[in-house]
Amino acid sequence: MESTLMSSIIVFLVITSKMSAKGDSGALVLYDENNVLPQHKPYKHFQFGSNKISIRQNWAHDGVAGIVWDAAVVMCEYIVSNTEFFKGKNVLELGAGTGLAGLCAYLQGASVLLTDREESIGILKENVMRNTAVRSNKEASHSSFAYCSVDQTCDSTFLGKDNSIEVAVLNWSDRKNTYFNSEWDVVIGSDIIYIESSFDDLLTTMRQLKSSSILLSCRLRYDKDYKFIELSKEYFNVKLVVYDENRDIRIFSFRFLD
């Protein structure tokens, strides 16, 4: 009885696989890497200078935070071509998503704190670990990875050391984050100017971080996005430092008005 059932299953599988191969059925769709939308690719691989970075994406689970945006790529290119500016600096990244830009700063010798909303921390943490584990074992004995929980307790003894990398929750609506008390040489953010209802919070966060150098790379898609730039001029001197025409990405620097 059991062997008859097994034979029927095998015959059924053979027939359906032949039908699929001939295109008689939609049951089998062959995976074609070139036909997958960039946001649906599970991995994206980059090379900036001599550094390779591999990012896992998860659009279905993490939405906008789970994929690499062009603005992050342009920010990386900027960081890599301004190594001396980033080397040895304390850098905080806002809305880090998959963490590409912050990783680039880290690989150029900065100490970096990558931040995002609590719900997006998983993919960020995973990508930081994926790209630092090898490096800390093989290249830099002082490299470290630390994860700071919502209550700001960090599970590493490496915090504050040169060329460290850390992940933490920082929601722009949070007015009392302890990271506002630290000194940040540079604050970076890529593609974070997109939710109009968050503009006030984002501007307040930028002001609370008190960094003398804030760099945001962005694609200004709608009138509201330009409005953010105008709003920020009440507090900052805003300068366009890069315009990547092919990707339609701008990097602006924001410096406090005197």
Ligand SMILES: C[S@@+](CC[C@H](N)C(=O)[O-])C[C@H]1O[C@@H](n2cnc3c(N)ncnc32)[C@H](O)[C@@H]1O
């Ligand atoms: C378009 S994604 C950009 C991600 C990444 N920086 C990149 O360029 O690939 C916007 C990011 O901003 C983060 N974000 C949005 N609102 C936020 C908030 N209120 N506080 C902190 N992060 C926020 C999202 O979680 C997401 O990671």
